[in-house]
Amino acid sequence: MFDILRYELYKMQRLKKVYFCAFAINFLPIMILFVLTVLFFKGIIYRDFGMMQQMFVKEFGSGIMGVLVVLLSFFSWSSWFFQTIIAGELISKEFENKSIKLMLLMPFKRLTIYLGKLLSTIVFFVVNLAIYLSLCALIGVALDRVFGFKVFALIDYQLLIKICNAYFVINFSYIALVFLVSIFARSAESTMAFTIFATFALKLIDNVILLFGKLDIIPYYIADKIVNYSYLKSCEVIKYEKLVKMAETGDYANMPLAFDMLGINILYSLAFLYIGYQVFKRKEEKG
Numbered sequence: 001m002f003d004i005l006r007y008e009l010y011k012m013q014r015l016k017k018v019y020f021c022a023f024a025i026n027f028l029p030i031m032i033l034f035v036l037t038v039l040f041f042k043g044i045i046y047r048d049f050g051m052m053q054q055m056f057v058k059e060f061g062s063g064i065m066g067v068l069v070v071l072l073s074f075f076s077w078s079s080w081f082f083q084t085i086i087a088g089e090l091i092s093k094e095f096e097n098k099s100i101k102l103m104l105l106m107p108f109k110r111l112t113i114y115l116g117k118l119l120s121t122i123v124f125f126v127v128n129l130a131i132y133l134s135l136c137a138l139i140g141v142a143l144d145r146v147f148g149f150k151v152f153a154l155i156d157y158q159l160l161i162k163i164c165n166a167y168f169v170i171n172f173s174y175i176a177l178v179f180l181v182s183i184f185a186r187s188a189e190s191t192m193a194f195t196i197f198a199t200f201a202l203k204l205i206d207n208v209i210l211l212f213g214k215l216d217i218i219p220y221y222i223a224d225k226i227v228n229y230s231y232l233k234s235c236e237v238i239k240y241e242k243l244v245k246m247a248e249t250g251d252y253a254n255m256p257l258a259f260d261m262l263g264i265n266i267l268y269s270l271a272f273l274y275i276g277y278q279v280f281k282r283k284e285e286k287g
Contacts, residue, residue: 004108004116005123008090012120015089021082025128028074029135036142064154065255068136069163073238075132076167079125080174084195086124087178088188090117095283096187114277121175129164162259166237169262169269173235176272183279199232206230234265 012018023030094100103113140151178195185191206227213223227233242256 001112001116001119004106004112005119008116008120009123011090012086012124017085017089018124021085022124022128022131024082025075025078026132026135027078028071029132029139032139033135033142036139064151065156065159068155068160069238069255069257071132071136072163072167075129076171076237079128079171080178081192081196083121083125083171083175084178084182084192085188086121087117087175087182088185088191090121091179091182091280092185092191093188110281111277114280118175118179118273121179122172125168125171125175129168133164159255159257163237163257166259166262169265170235170237173231173265173269173272176269176276177231180272180276180279183276183283202230202232206232229261229264231265231268234261234268236261 094103106113108116143149144151177198178191181194181198182188182191185194209218209223209226212218213220237257237259239256239258242254242258246254246256
């Protein structure tokens with residue numbers, strides 16, 4: 001397994017698209033750091049915003065975890081989008097240019113090849129998560145030095161670990177879904193197109209089921225139960241219903257977070273991976 005993982009990582013290192021995807025995933029904190037650096041060296045922070053520092057301290061102090069949640073949510077969605085490119089290169093591209101036949105000549109089982117590609121994509125995600133958190137930490141240092149905010153003293157680290165673990169589980173399911181789509185796709189480009197289409201299609205199906213419930217075509221409690229346990233619902237860490245309630249009540253101390261669907265999300269991941277492997281195995285036999 002280690003040899004095939006190292007081989008897949010070596011191939012990823014030679015792909016220019018991998019570095020583009022890594023930059024795109026980490027673009028938001030890079031942009032924030034760039035803005036803070038420009039403002040710092042221009043010397044306009046203290047000149048223009050020094051009078052408002054106490055106001056910012058109060059708002060920033062109560063909202064620091066909200067800022068981190070938004071940043072990590074952006075990371076999760078950008079990782080999902082650009083991982084379609086990586087999966088497309090590792091699977092669809094190899095079937096497109098027939099290089100998969102060379103891998104089948106290696107002394108590896110087909111399951112090992114499949115898991116090697118999966119693990120290399122997970123490594124790509126974990127490395128980017130580490131880079132992203134490091135960049136966010138640099139933003140915290142910059143805000144501490146420039147504004148005087150004690151950012152790191154305001155972070156709930158136990159909650160931060162739970163959020164990171166939740167997004168790891170969810171992005172693992174994204175990777176499993178993308179791998180399933182990439183096996184059916186004929187090229188790396190179509191992998192991205194089909195994955196985006198599948199996401200919108202799943203959302204449309206959820207809305208149609210709810211509509212059927214409201215029109216009494218099916219019992220509403222059944223429709224609501226199906227939608228609440230759908231794949232896209234299992235991917236939600238920030239709950240829309242709790243977010244709306246928080247905005248209505250103004251109670252910003254309670255985060256609109258929920259981790260209760262992660263077990264369901266893992267089941268979806270296992271189902272995607274199992275189906276994907278069965279198709280991958282048969283596609284190899286034909287290819």
